[in-house]
Amino acid sequence: MMPDSMPQILLVEDDEVFARVVSRALTLREFEVSHGSTSEQALDLLKAKSFDYAILDLNLGGETSLSLIPELKQRNSALRILILTGYASITTAVEAIKLGADNYLAKPADTDEILNALLTVDESETAPVAEHAVMEPMSVKRLEWEHIQKVLNENDGNISATARQLKMHRRTLQRKLQKRPVAK
Numbered sequence: 649m650m651p652d653s654m655p656q657i658l659l660v661e662d663d664e665v666f667a668r669v670v671s672r673a674l675t676l677r678e679f680e681v682s683h684g685s686t687s688e689q690a691l692d693l694l695k696a697k698s699f700d701y702a703i704l705d706l707n708l709g710g711e712t713s714l715s716l717i718p719e720l721k722q723r724n725s726a727l728r729i730l731i732l733t734g735y736a737s738i739t740t741a742v743e744a745i746k747l748g749a750d751n752y753l754a755k756p757a758d759t760d761e762i763l764n765a766l767l768t769v770d771e772s773e774t775a776p777v778a779e780h781a782v783m784e785p786m787s788v789k790r791l792e793w794e795h796i797q798k799v800l801n802e803n804d805g806n807i808s809a810t811a812r813q814l815k816m817h818r819r820t821l822q823r824k825l826q827k828r829p830v831a832k
Contacts (some may be wrong), residue, residue, distance in 0.1 A: 654680040660690040660716065661732075662709045670703070673692040673759035685709075687716055694723055701766055704749075706740060707734035712805050714740070717747040730766040732757065735825070737797035796824060 657674055661667040662685045671681040675762040682697060686708060687797070702720050704713040713731070720727055729749045736754035744752050753765040796814065803809040807825075811818040 650767055654678055655701065656697065656699045657681045658690060658693060658699040658720075659683045660687070660708065660713055661685065661705040662707075663705070670759060674763075677759070687711065690716055691719065691782065694720070698724060699727060702727055702729045703762065703766065704729065704731050706731050706744070707735055707740060714723070714734065714744060714747055717744065718747055721748040730762065732762065735797075738794050739797040739801050743801055793824075796821070800825075 657679045659681050674681050680719050682693050684693050731749045731752045733745045733784040734755040741752040799813055800810045808818055811821040
């Protein structure tokens, strides 16, 4: 394949080690990857190049990458966007999809899972997962995580405002947010 005909992927990820591993694996699968570790770097890359796909880490050093989605879609409405996060929640997944993301995937994820989520167009393939999630009630810890994410989203990611609204000390909230969410 000629380099000009390789599908272009924008990878926005602040974990440099993870970004190198994913970039190398995608390059071996004949994708050309451009990496930025901040929203600003991603916007600079957008000005210089056109992309077919984008993989966005939700949490970029304390800021959210959700604000990049409308900008990416405005530049290329056919661009497929995958949100990749270690802090998955229903609230952020819904928000990402509303903004125009095509899929949402929780870390840890390998390259095959990332490509499957990025390239899958048929939404019926994800329906069994949604049906399964509705059938099993969430644990109290998971419900707490989802509620925190909802309130955090309503406060545009502002930790202090979220802590006040939840009547929780800011440091306690930060500790809860640093923990990986429970699966159910």
